[in-house]
Each structure stands twice: as C-alpha cells, then as structure tokens.
Amino acid sequence: MKLYEHQAKVIFKKTGIPVPKGKVVTSLEMVSEAFHDVGGKIVIKAQVLAGGRGKAGGIKAADTLADAKKICMSLLGSKLKGLEVKSLLFEERLDIAREYYLAIVNDRERSCPLAMLSMKGGMAIEEVAKEYPDQLAMQPIDILYGLEDYQIRANAFHLGVPFADLNPLVSILKRLYEVYRGNDAELTEINPLIVTQQEQLVAGDGRLNIDDNALFRHPEFKEYIEVGVEKEFKAKKGNAFVDLDGDIGVMCTGAGMTMTMMDQISAYGGRPADFMDVGWGMLEGAAEEGIKLLLAKGVKVILISTYSGGRTDIMAEKILEGLPRISNLNVPVVIRLQGKNEERAQELLSECQLPYVRTAETLDKAVALAVQISKGEVK
Amino acid sequence: MSILVNKDTRVVFQGITGKLGRYYSQQMIDYGTKVVAGVTPGKAGEIVNGVPVYNTIKEACKASAADCAVLFVPAPFTKDAFMECIDAGIPLVLCLTEGVPVQDMMIVKRRLMGEKTVLLGPNSPGIVTPGEFISGLMPKEAFISGKIGIVSRSGTLTYQTADILKQSGFGTSTCLGIGGDPIIGVGFVEVLSLFEKDPDTELVVLIGEIGGQGEETAASFIKEHMKTPVVSFVAGRSAPEGRTMGHAGAIISGGKGTYQSKEKAFTEAGVPVARIITDLPNLIRKKLNS
Structure with a gap:
C-alpha cells in the first residue's frame, strides 16, 4: 500500500527525520485554523498518490487566508492526474538553497535493499537516471548489517556534496533506512530533501510504500486502507482486480494465467475489460463476487478460464452454485476449467442447465468463443 | 534423467497436519512420490496419510534420511521454516507459500550464501518429473514423460504449458515453477544450467x-x-504499462522489464518467443527440426 505524503511524514518525524510544520485539511471549515497554526507563508499540497503534482497544479503557495480559502475551494474534490483530491497538506514555506534526492528501495536483482542519493533533488528519479546517470549514487545494503556511515560518506564525496551537508545527510539517510526496515517498505523516498537558506535539512516531500504482504506485522496501517472496488474485491477473497476498458470480463486464477488470457483475447481481436485474479478464492465462492463486479462494470460476456492445481471440481461446484443467485446476470458466461480433477469438473459443467453458461475444453477454444460473443458473431 | 527430483527423492513435508497439507501430501503419495516424514511442531508421534510426524525438521531428517523439504507453511512463518531447513542442511526445499514479505526473503537469501541448499520458491507451484515425482499444486493430469524441460515464473502457466505440449504429443523431463515473487531462491539461470547438463x-x-x-x-x-535449444513465451504482451497485474512480479516500471525488452533479449539470443501460448508446439517442432 502507498501512504500519502502527510502519512509518510508522520512516520519520518517519529524516526527523527525533520519535516516542515504542517496540517492536514479535508474541508473548507478547517482552513482558517490550519492556516493560523502553520503560520505565515504557506504551501498547499494536494494529497494524491501520484508524482509530478507541482506541474499538474496540485501545489500552490498562499500568503493570506483569503488565498488559502480560494485555493482549497478549487483543489478539494477536484481531480488531479485522474485521482480525486480528498485532502490537502498545509505546510510552512521554506527558503530553498539546494535540494537532494534520497531513497531506499528493494533491489530485486541483488536481493537486497538499495540506497540512492543524488544532488539533483526535485526531479523525477527516472529522469535523473536517464539524463544524469553519473550523478545518481547507488549503494547496495547488506540487510544483516544495515547501512553504514562510511558507505554514505563515500557516495557523497563521489557526488561532490558540500562538506557542511555531509553529517546531517548521513544521519537522515540512515534514518530513512530505519523507516524502510521498521515499516517493511518496498520504497521510501525524500524528494526533495531541502537545505534551507538557514542551512537546515528538511524533508520537502515523502513517499512510503509498504509491502502488502508484511501488513500482518503492522496493524497500525489498517486505518490507512481506503475502500474502493479493488480493495473490496480483495476483502471478499479475490486476489487482485485491475479495471480496464474492454468488453470481455476476464476471471482467472494466477497472475500469469490472467495476463495470458488477456494476451490471447487481444491476439484474437477482442478487448479484455479487466484483469481479475481470483486465486484460491475460486474454491470459496469468490467467483460469485467477481461476476457481480464485472456485471456492475458492464461487459458483453464473462470468461472464466483457468488451468489450476487447485481442485477444479470444487471450483465448478462453487461457480454453478453461485450463478443462479446473481439476479441481474444477463450476459453469456464462458467457462473453461482444466487441471486437478478436471474430468469431474467437466462432468458438472456438462450437466449444468443454466441457459447462459457456455463451456469450452481448452484455453484457445474458450477465448475464441468469448471473443465471438463480444463481437455479436455468436450468442 | 531429470533435474533436481526423481523416483529416489525422499520428502519431508512441513505442515502435513493442516487441511491443505493432508490433501497435497496424499496426492504425492498416490503418485508414487516417497513422502517419508512430516513436520508440525507439537504433533510428534502422529501419523498422517501413513507418514510419521516429527516436531522439527532436524528430527525428521535424522529419522527418515529425507533430502527434500516441501513447505506448506503460512506466509508469516515461512522465513522461519526456510531457516530451519537451511540449518538442517536439506539439499532441496520447495515452497508454495504466497505472500512472503520481501524483506524476509532478503534475509533468507543472505542466509543461503555459501550453503548447499537449493531453494525453489516461495510462491512456486512445485516441481514434477513425470512418472517419478510430483509436488506442490501440480495436477498430474497435465504431465506425460518426455524430453522437454519446462521452467516458468508463473504457477498456473506451468501446468497450462505442460498440457498444451501434451496435447501436441510432447512430454516433459522435468517441469518446475520458480515462483513469481520479486525475490526467490533459484532463478531461471540456475535451472537452465541444470537442464543444459541433463542428457535427456x-x-x-x-x-x-x-x-x-x-x-x-x-x-x-x-x-x-547453452547448446540445448530454448523456446519461450512471455505473459503480459497486452498489459497496459504502469499498472500492477496481480503479484509483485508483474510490475513494469521505468521502461525496464517490459514485454518489448524481454522479446528483444530472447530474439537476440536465438530464442523464439511465442506470440500466444498456444503457438508453443509449433515453435518447438520448428526448433527441433532445424
């Protein structure tokens, strides 16, 4: 899960990383108090989980309460980079002397954490990596020992970091590594880390993405989980759901199988409406929830197709049990179940009397049929 | 011949007393795989599916001379189970568990340095040598014995591929899934080098x-x-960039790991890439006849 800037900054502060004075605002009624609390000249930052907020008009300066109110009226509830702005962060405005980029991320290839440091703060890191690869220092970290001061120093010297910034930079990057380890992060980033005219180092922005698989160790993040279609589906035993814009509702088990089904649909000239990996939930009736979700989305046909090491006979039972309970089911449902106990599964499907159920024996036959239905070539 | 597992492989099954453990260990036994011990802490002395249960992996190995551990352990306890297996010096560990925290796997990989244990997974569907050894979620329906090796990052696609090959008359020597998680034990390269050495x-x-x-x-x-020919399929040709498709493995970011970059790399290495998975048998025939 991705935390918002203001949530990440709460954790930064707890870990000893300096952050600007700030207040979260979620309604116009809160503006006046927040403005006076932060005091003086402020910046107002839209809280959305996307980069490039400044360029998109999501970060604005305000010198007076009237300004602040005007900005809040235009930002709150608006869409920024396709995401609804539900909250704003009021922060003291800093006089910037220079900016750094700091991050700790998962290094898949080396199977370890990776620290990243650059003097090109404020730019998107992908851009820095592309335009100024020699100005981005990367330090693999041995997870048993952690990040050592000398490693950061060596990289800082290499980049030409001014001596005055050296010690505070070492301290902040080490604390960022604490944030990464202590919260099971996949990524945590300060971009920019601001050095003020008064020579203070402060986290200007904050990103913190938590490994969903480690949430069992971090019950404190539960309150941050937002409701939404994807989350609801997960809560109902589904594995993953991604909304796409085609008309063939796809339901599978396994991410690789689901993508393969989408690839096959596209190759046959059809358009997948979604990526839906039901996973083990297929044995527990999650298919029913998945179908409801697809119907609510509006699709021309539903394709349930997998080759599974889970018991496909039980999957068939659960699907056939669930279908009649869905009162608004008005599109054909193509079912292909292969894998463990497939003979029994196919028996159950062939005995099925439901008029909208079509069965297919193999992956390509199932996809071909679904594509034909979506184009109105067969019913 | 085969790689990693065969009819002589002796399995200790961790988590054998759970519901899934009971079902899948029985599947292995029915197939003829030698399941010689089970482990569940606190359940020593029980017998499940005719297999004696022990408290620890070490005890089980000592009593049964097991050389392969199959782990059916919930994600929060997987790191501990790995450590126990590595400590016991088991040559091969298969782990099916989905959702193991990434930082746990970093520690496990660090622990594996210099050890002889080969770790398959986590989030691996298992490994099959048809007619000799089956494990994990692998449905026996998909496999016939033959001369094609299959290695896959995706679980379900492992058996889907075996089935597509079977329909075209191709059997498999060994078929395995390395797991779709960001950090795993053995990767493609280790498995490919084993296949390269396997004369069959x-x-x-x-x-x-x-x-x-x-x-x-x-x-x-x-x-x-490699001298042994390789053909491939890469799932996600049609996936929109920037969206996460399911498990953490399938994320594209910053132009790295895209379909195009993988297709290019394989093509340059002389490895044909099937546009759709059902094209694989054609590519295999072409490659074998060339």
Missing part, C-alpha cells in the same frame, strides 16, 4: 512474464552458455 532434456520451454529482469538475464545466459 532435448529442448527447454521458458515461460516468463513482464516485470523484473529475470528473462533478460536468462537470455544472455542462453546466448553464452
């Missing part, structure tokens, strides 16, 4: 997916070190 594997089918660099690394290994 005539061709290898590699099933990849978008995200990560595993396929690109595999392609350069094939180019430099």
